[in-house]
Each structure stands twice: as C-alpha cells, then as structure tokens.
Amino acid sequence: MYKVEVQWNGMMAFTGVSERSGNQVRLDTSVENGGENSGVTPMEAVLIGLAGCSGMDVVSILAKKRVEIDGLTIAVEGTRRSEHPKIFTGINVTYTFSGADLEAKRKALEDSVQLSMEKYCSVAGMLNKAAELTWQVELARS
Numbered sequence: 001m002y003k004v005e006v007q008w009n010g011m012m013a014f015t016g017v018s019e020r021s022g023n024q025v026r027l028d029t030s031v032e033n034g035g036e037n038s039g040v041t042p043m044e045a046v047l048i049g050l051a052g053c054s055g056m057d058v059v060s061i062l063a064k065k066r067v068e069i070d071g072l073t074i075a076v077e078g079t080r081r082s083e084h085p086k087i088f089t090g091i092n093v094t095y096t097f098s099g100a101d102l103e104a105k106r107k108a109l110e111d112s113v114q115l116s117m118e119k120y121c122s123v124a125g126m127l128n129k130a131a132e133l134t135w136q137v138e139l140a141r142s
Contacts, residue, residue, distance in 0.1 A: 057116035070099035098140035
C-alpha cells in the first residue's frame with residue numbers, strides 16, 4: 001500500500017511526504033493563481049511521474065538487453081480540457097537518447113519505450129484511460 005501525507009504551507013503551497021521513504025515534494029501554483037511559484041503544480045507532478053515511471057522502465061529494459069546508453073532525457077507535453085475538471089486529453093512523450101552507435105540501437109530503444117508505455121508503466125496505464133498517449137524516440141546529436 002502507498003500512503004502519502006500532504007501538509008499545507010500557506011497560500012497555495014503544500015509539501016507532500018511519502019510515508020514509505022520520507023521523501024518530499026513541494027507543490028505550488030503561479031502567482032497569477034494565488035501561489036508563489038515555489039514548487040511544481042499538481043498537473044506538472046503528474047507529467048513528471050509519467051516520465052520518471054517510464055524512464056525507470058526503459059533504463060531497466062535496456063540493461064536487461066545489454067544495450068548501453070550514455071544519457072536519456074524525457075520531455076513530456078500535456079494538453080488539457082478547457083472546462084473543469086481540466087484533465088489531460090493528450091500527452092506526448094519524447095525520449096532523447098545519447099551515446100555511441102545509437103542508430104544501430106534504434107530498434108532496441110524503440111522497443112523498450114513501447115514496452116514501457118504499453119505494458120509496464122503504471123502511470124501510463126492510468127493516464128491512458130483519460131488521455132491519448134503518444135511517444136517518439138530521438139537520438140541526440142554527437
């Protein structure tokens with residue numbers, strides 16, 4: 001079971017704490033929306049969760065396949081409905097890999113991303129119920 005506690009810090013800021021690990025995350029909103037812009041918004045946290053979840057899958061799958069990479073950057077863009085609740089309706093994830101001989105590894109990279117997004121990533125599995133998820137693999141220029 002997962003359990004977190006979120007404490008209000010004043011204005012629109014909150015600190016979330018994981019009971020299991022004790023790790024914290026700060027949530028806030030923009031000045032225009034009554035906050036101080038001192039943390040990520042809850043919806044940004046959702047996108048970060050997606051990128052982190054999938055990234056962990058991809059790195060793990062590549063290690064099992066013995067495919068070496070030097071780096072991975074995951075960029076996530078989400079579009080939301082204009083009416084409440086303003087849920088994500090579309091999310092696009094771009095995986096940019098860096099390392100040697102990447103073109104020869106492209107199929108393994110793409111297969112790893114597909115496995116994550118369609119099978120293993122729990123966050124993607126939940127978000128896919130409400131939003132269209134798309135993704136692509138890019139190779140960093142050396």
